[in-house]
Structures are given as structure tokens and as C-alpha cells.
Amino acid sequence: MEDKNIYAVIELGGKQFLVKQGDKITAEKIETKVGDTLKVTEVLLTHDGKDTKIGQPYVEKASVELTLDSTGRGEKIRVAKFKAKSRYRKVLGHRQSESYLTVKAINL
Numbered sequence: 147m148e149d150k151n152i153y154a155v156i157e158l159g160g161k162q163f164l165v166k167q168g169d170k171i172t173a174e175k176i177e178t179k180v181g182d183t184l185k186v187t188e189v190l191l192t193h194d195g196k197d198t199k200i201g202q203p204y205v206e207k208a209s210v211e212l213t214l215d216s217t218g219r220g221e222k223i224r225v226a227k228f229k230a231k232s233r234y235r236k237v238l239g240h241r242q243s244e245s246y247l248t249v250k251a252i253n254l
Contacts, residue, residue: 151195154252156210157188165210165249175217175243183250184212192254199254211250220244 153166159174178184189208192199199205219241227236 151193152252152254153193154189154208154210155191156186157190158186162190165252167249167252169249170215171212171247171249172220172244173247174245176214176245176247178214180214180216182214184214184247186210186212192252194254207254209253211253212247213250215246215248217243217245 150166153164155162155164158171159176161173163171163173165171176184187204187209189205189210190201190203192205192208199208201208220243222239222241225238225240227238228234
């Protein structure tokens with residue numbers, strides 16, 4: 147039986163995520179095959195329902211296992227450049243590559 151109060155804060159792709167078992171997260175693109183398991187050892191904080199461990203910078207012997215569900219492209223953002231009084235306007239678009247992951251296990 148899984149405990150709903152177990153969570154961890156991990157660092158993945160330069161960003162931090164608060165994760166619980168079964169959560170689905172979207173991170174920057176990870177170069178691995180779909181269905182592969184990824185083990186993240188950059189765990190900044192763990193909580194097991196009673197005790198909270200804060201790493202300096204990482205918690206020792208803690209890891210989080212993630213499964214790569216799919217990869218794709220994010221929503222399009224528009225970048226506009228504009229200069230007043232000179233009729234200069236330029237609009238560019240960008241779509242970031244993303245990976246969609248599921249939290250499989252939190253190992254404390």
C-alpha cells in the first residue's frame with residue numbers, strides 16, 4: 147500500500163519538481179527511448195510522512211525512478227520585436243521539445 151504523504155523535490159533539466167508516486171510531469175527533452183526507466187539521484191528534499199530530509203545540496207542515498215511516456219513539442223510562443231517610429235516589426239515563433247514522464251517510485 148502506497149502512502150500519499152511521501153513526496154520528493156527533484157532537479158531535472160535545470161528545473162525543480164515536487165513529485166509523488168504516480169505523478170505525471172513535463173520536463174525538457176531527455177534523450178532516451180520511450181518506455182525506459184530513468185533514475186534521478188539529484189533529490190533536494192524527501193518527506194516520508196513523518197520526517198523531512200533536506201539535502202546539502204542533495205539527499206544521500208535517495209533517488210526517484212521515472213518512466214518516459216513520450217516526447218513531443220510544447221505550445222507555440224510568439225516572440226515580437228518592435229522599434230518605434232521606424233516601421234520595424236518582426237514576429238518569430240518557438241516550440242520547445244518536451245518529455246512526458248511518470249513517477250514510478252521514490253526511494254528514500
